[in-house]
Amino acid sequence: MTVQTLLADLSLMTPELILAIGAMVLLMVGVFAGKDELKVARLVSWLAIGLLAAAAIASMLLSTGVSTTAFEGAFIHDTFSLYAKSAIYLAAIVAMILAINYLETEKLARFEYPVLIVLAVTGMSLMVSSNDLMTLYLGLEMQSLALYILAAFNRDSQRASEAGLKYFVLGALSSGLLLYGASLVYGFAGGTSFAAIAAAAESDPDSLGLLFGLVFLLSGLAFKVSAAPFHMWTPDVYEGAPTPVAAFFATAPKLAAMVLIARVLTEPFAAMADQWQQIVIVLAILSMGIGAFGALMQSNIKRLMAYSSIANMGYVLVGLASGTQIGVWAVLLYMTLYIVGVAGTFGVILSMRRSEGMVERVEDLSGLAQTNPGLGLAITGLLLSIGGMPFLVGFFGKLFVFYAAVEAGLIWLAVVGALFSIVSISYYLAILKRVWFDEPRGEFLPAPAGVAAVTRIAGLSTVVLLPFVALLFAQVIRAGGGIGG
Amino acid sequence: MLGQLPILTTITFLPGLGAIAILVLRALMRKEDGASMERNAKGVALFVTLFVLALTALLMVEFDPSVAGFQFVEEAAWLAEVGISYRMGVDGLSVLFVLLTAMLMPICILASWKLEKRVAEYMAAFLLLEMLVIGLFCALDLILFYILFEGSLIPMFLIIGVWGGQNRIYAAFKFFLFTFAGSVLMLIAMITMYAQAGTTDITQLLTYEFGRTAQMWMWLAFFASFAVKMPMWPVHTWLPDAHVQAPTAGSVILAGILLKLGGYGFLRFSLPMFPQASEFFAPMVFALSVIAIVYTSLVAFRQTDIKKLIAYSSIAHMGYVTIGVFTMTELGVQGAIYQMFSHGLVSGALFLCVGVIYDRFHTRDIGFYGGLVHKMPVFAVFFGLFAMANVGLPGTSGFIGEIMVMTGAFQVAPWVAAGAALGVIGSAMYMLTMYKKVVFGELTNTKLEVATDLNAREWINLGVLAVLAIYLGFFSTPITDMTEASVNALINQYQGALAAPVQ
Numbered sequence: 005m006t007v008q009t010l011l012a013d014l015s016l017m018t019p020e021l022i023l024a025i026g027a028m029v030l031l032m033v034g035v036f037a038g039k040d041e042l043k044v045a046r047l048v049s050w051l052a053i054g055l056l057a058a059a060a061i062a063s064m065l066l067s068t069g070v071s072t073t074a075f076e077g078a079f080i081h082d083t084f085s086l087y088a089k090s091a092i093y094l095a096a097i098v099a100m101i102l103a104i105n106y107l108e109t110e111k112l113a114r115f116e117y118p119v120l121i122v123l124a125v126t127g128m129s130l131m132v133s134s135n136d137l138m139t140l141y142l143g144l145e146m147q148s149l150a151l152y153i154l155a156a157f158n159r160d161s162q163r164a165s166e167a168g169l170k171y172f173v174l175g176a177l178s179s180g181l182l183l184y185g186a187s188l189v190y191g192f193a194g195g196t197s198f199a200a201i202a203a204a205a206e207s208d209p210d211s212l213g214l215l216f217g218l219v220f221l222l223s224g225l226a227f228k229v230s231a232a233p234f235h236m237w238t239p240d241v242y243e244g245a246p247t248p249v250a251a252f253f254a255t256a257p258k259l260a261a262m263v264l265i266a267r268v269l270t271e272p273f274a275a276m277a278d279q280w281q282q283i284v285i286v287l288a289i290l291s292m293g294i295g296a297f298g299a300l301m302q303s304n305i306k307r308l309m310a311y312s313s314i315a316n317m318g319y320v321l322v323g324l325a326s327g328t329q330i331g332v333w334a335v336l337l338y339m340t341l342y343i344v345g346v347a348g349t350f351g352v353i354l355s356m357r358r359s360e361g362m363v364e365r366v367e368d369l370s371g372l373a374q375t376n377p378g379l380g381l382a383i384t385g386l387l388l389s390i391g392g393m394p395f396l397v398g399f400f401g402k403l404f405v406f407y408a409a410v411e412a413g414l415i416w417l418a419v420v421g422a423l424f425s426i427v428s429i430s431y432y433l434a435i436l437k438r439v440w441f442d443e444p445r446g447e448f449l450p451a452p453a454g455v456a457a458v459t460r461i462a463g464l465s466t467v468v469l470l471p472f473v474a475l476l477f478a479q480v481i482r483a484g485g486g487i488g489g
Numbered sequence: 490m491l492g493q494l495p496i497l498t499t500i501t502f503l504p505g506l507g508a509i510a511i512l513v514l515r516a517l518m519r520k521e522d523g524a525s526m527e528r529n530a531k532g533v534a535l536f537v538t539l540f541v542l543a544l545t546a547l548l549m550v551e552f553d554p555s556v557a558g559f560q561f562v563e564e565a566a567w568l569a570e571v572g573i574s575y576r577m578g579v580d581g582l583s584v585l586f587v588l589l590t591a592m593l594m595p596i597c598i599l600a601s602w603k604l605e606k607r608v609a610e611y612m613a614a615f616l617l618l619e620m621l622v623i624g625l626f627c628a629l630d631l632i633l634f635y636i637l638f639e640g641s642l643i644p645m646f647l648i649i650g651v652w653g654g655q656n657r658i659y660a661a662f663k664f665f666l667f668t669f670a671g672s673v674l675m676l677i678a679m680i681t682m683y684a685q686a687g688t689t690d691i692t693q694l695l696t697y698e699f700g701r702t703a704q705m706w707m708w709l710a711f712f713a714s715f716a717v718k719m720p721m722w723p724v725h726t727w728l729p730d731a732h733v734q735a736p737t738a739g740s741v742i743l744a745g746i747l748l749k750l751g752g753y754g755f756l757r758f759s760l761p762m763f764p765q766a767s768e769f770f771a772p773m774v775f776a777l778s779v780i781a782i783v784y785t786s787l788v789a790f791r792q793t794d795i796k797k798l799i800a801y802s803s804i805a806h807m808g809y810v811t812i813g814v815f816t817m818t819e820l821g822v823q824g825a826i827y828q829m830f831s832h833g834l835v836s837g838a839l840f841l842c843v844g845v846i847y848d849r850f851h852t853r854d855i856g857f858y859g860g861l862v863h864k865m866p867v868f869a870v871f872f873g874l875f876a877m878a879n880v881g882l883p884g885t886s887g888f889i890g891e892i893m894v895m896t897g898a899f900q901v902a903p904w905v906a907a908g909a910a911l912g913v914i915g916s917a918m919y920m921l922t923m924y925k926k927v928v929f930g931e932l933t934n935t936k937l938e939v940a941t942d943l944n945a946r947e948w949i950n951l952g953v954l955a956v957l958a959i960y961l962g963f964f965s966t967p968i969t970d971m972t973e974a975s976v977n978a979l980i981n982q983y984q985g986a987l988a989a990p991v992q
Contacts, residue, residue: 374607377516388643395621395640403632404571406677411684418680422673429669433646433662441650441658477570 167244182224333484348462371444382463581975786915821897828890
């Protein structure tokens with residue numbers, strides 16, 4: 005490998021380099037910048053936001069429209085991964101903005117938090133660019149290890165520690181499954197690169213060994229997107245982890261893992277579409293069902309959002325089950341709109357602060373439309389958008405995952421999804437009932453500026469985006485056109 | 490002149506702008522002066538709805554009834570990548586519903602003038618609803634139609650749930666979930682059409698021929714949505730609850746406009762797009778409609794709540810509409826549209842009448858009332874007039890719609906006409922009994938002594954509707970002229986599609 009090729013390869017991963025080197029620098033800054041812990045944490049947080057913004061800009065500038073690989077094919081650089089990266093960085097920035105103030109008031113402000121976020125994002129970046137089982141596992145673990153710590157970041161809280169431990173133990177189990185699947189695939193395909201696996205799958209689509217490996221791989225990945233039946237950790241972790249951490253969990257890592265699943269299924273295992281389609285369908289139906297019915301019983305809004313995310317991942321998998329290019333870009337569209345909705349909703353949850361502290365029961369939202377009309381309108385738009393209700397922008401995500409399924413001949417799956425959406429809309433309505441119909445029970449304290457801005461912007465975008473949603477379509481279609489088919 | 494102006498877009502989105510204006514107003518003035526903010530909110534709402542009405546009147550003048558196709562068509566790229574556009578246009582089937590909506594909205598605002606609870610949101614919700622409903626009647630794109638159709642649930646859910654009666658939350662959820670359940674199936678059918686025909690343009694879909702089996706499934710999916718909306722027996726149970734709990738203006742909109750979405754949907758989608766399936770399922774629709782007419786008439790007779798009685802009577806009257814639509818005769822379809830328009834006026838007026846006495850005595854219990862004629866003679870006249878119009882007395886608009894539908898039905902299936910005729914007897918039975926109990930007799934309940942007759946606002950509201958109900962009872966051409974060309978084109982196309990061999 006000459007220096008030229010090395011430099012060329014490295015230039016393709018500029019965003020990752022920015023983040024990885026930046027994380028090290030931030031660590032140094034955190035250690036040596038001064039004694040005042042609060043000030044240092046704030047400084048590092050804003051530096052981390054700047055770092056993520058730089059990475060986002062880099063990933064947008066790098067976009068050339070052609071697909072190239074680096075490091076002997078281990079790392080892929082295409083419109084699909086670049087779109088995902090931009091979205092992940094932006095989601096991480098929003099998660100950071102949501103976190104800063106919360107951490108300070110909850111006495112959790114430590115500079116490790118932004119560093120861990122940046123490290124997790126680096127891992128996600130690698131995941132969406134992986135073109136080899138090695139890179140895949142590397143990225144996934146890098147992400148997961150940072151997330152385990154983040155879940156238990158409030159180490160004095162029993163619930164947070166429990167959440168972190170639970171997440172770690174189950175996550176380690178799923179990583180084990182994934183690794184076992186990867187080794188099976190390696191054994192039967194004779195290589196770890198996606199190209200080698202694709203060739204092996206093509207030559208023998210009915211290979212039992214590959215199929216076995218694929219099932220384990222998929223199980224491990226399904227854990228990361230919290231698709232049922234690998235969803236058990238989600239409600240507990242969402243509830244136990246500090247709220248901004250849950251907001252982060254619900255956005256960027258979900259997108260990264262979903263994009264990774266889409267790539268693994270439609271590139272190396274494209275030839276085995278008939279086989280994995282059945283698995284994805286089962287995952288989709290279970291997720292939609294468990295998510296919809298599980299959320300009905302919840303009184304804690306963070307747990308409810310956890311079940312809602314399980315259900316929403318089910319809808320994304322409906323799109324993926326089609327196995328077509330439309331399915332791939334529908335996944336991107338759905339995930340993007342979903343992230344906007346979830347980020348805003350967590351903004352609302354972070355605004356639920358009374359003089360006695362944070363509250364997180366659904367009934368604490370009672371009368372919000374009267375005590376704080378802006379917030380009331382925002383959560384209405386956001387929840388209905390997550391629920392895929394027209395005329396809010398989230399409807400388009402649902403429309404096109406169903407379209408992808410129908411177009412691929414899976415009309416019945418779309419019908420099942422539509423029927424579950426009746427159940428899931430009813431728990432969003434149950435929240436709106438609190439917000440609009442019930443009488444107020446005390447006001448919330450004014451939200452910090454960052455949180456308020458995120459809530460307002462995300463809430464407005466659910467309606468204002470409607471005339472301009474074509475721009476988003478152009479992006480996701482361009483990105484989704486890069487893989488699968 | 491109007492050819493250049495995007496008049497449909499203006500009519501549609503003006504109320505939306507009004508709603509935004511009210512919310513901004515509220516945000517700016519909330520702290521300082523609540524009362525003047527509320528007055529301003531009402532003023533904005535009334536002004537916007539009246540302005541929309543004026544524009545709609547202009548539209549009606551410019552509308553050329555002799556053209557069967559769509560007029561004032563507007564088209565703009567929206568989601569060009571996936572072939573979904575922003576397309577608007579009206580024809581003889583839809584233009585009257587735009588007019589009906591624009592007419593009833595200012596009346597609703599006036600009827601809510603005395604509202605005290607969360608006025609700004611209320612007015613904004615009504616304006617939002619007006620925007621969505623007018624938009625969906627004009628929409629010429631399948632997805633655009635669905636977005637507006639389904640979106641109209643949100644403001645109505647809030648109107649029932651926030652400003653409704655005792656049991657409003659149950660009613661709001663029932664309303665939302667029933668209609669939502671019906672329309673998600675329609676969404677899947679629409680996606681299937683989109684995938685098969687490769688377009689969401691309604692004008693193109695009208696001439697696209699779907700296979701017979703596909704037609705059957707898609708017809709059923711659309712039926713699931715429109716039958717709930719209509720509502721048809723046996724999925725009508727949400728309506729009495731929603732009506733009883735909704736505030737007066739909410740009931741007027743629900744009965745006057747939202748129930749018409751089902752009938753409009755059958756005419757716009759089910760018949761022209763799935764002719765074979767419509768032919769196949771017509772007997773089922775007839776049977777369900779006749780059951781609805783007879784059954785709900787009997788149920789209405791046993792009601793003690795005036796609003797519930799009118800709600801059941803609405804279901805019976807919507808039975809005529811479905812019969813008329815599926816006769817696929819010129820007379821039947823025109824009659825169905827006539828009946829919808831007339832029912833929009835009459836049932837709206839009846840709910841306003843109930844609102845008049847509910848505002849005074851805060852009960853809708855028939856047993857509470859009696860002898861109102863002694864204290865409220867003008868009210869008694871109006872109420873009597875609308876009760877008669879609801880029964881279908883000759884000389885009122887209700888008569889013309891019913892007789893047209895029954896004549897149309899007689900040409901196709903005499904037994905249906907016979908069943909429908911039972912409803913006329915039934916409606917006379919329950920309406921007159923109720924009217925007698927509420928208005929006539931001795932004034933025995935001392936609480937009624939304080940009754941005052943109509944005020945100026947109520948005079949205007951009921952007066953306008955009364956004039957229209959009587960005028961349309963004598964002169965049917967203002968409506969039939971509008972619909973004739975489009976209905977004929979629809980029927981010709983339908984018969985042509987049936988005659989052509991399909992796979």
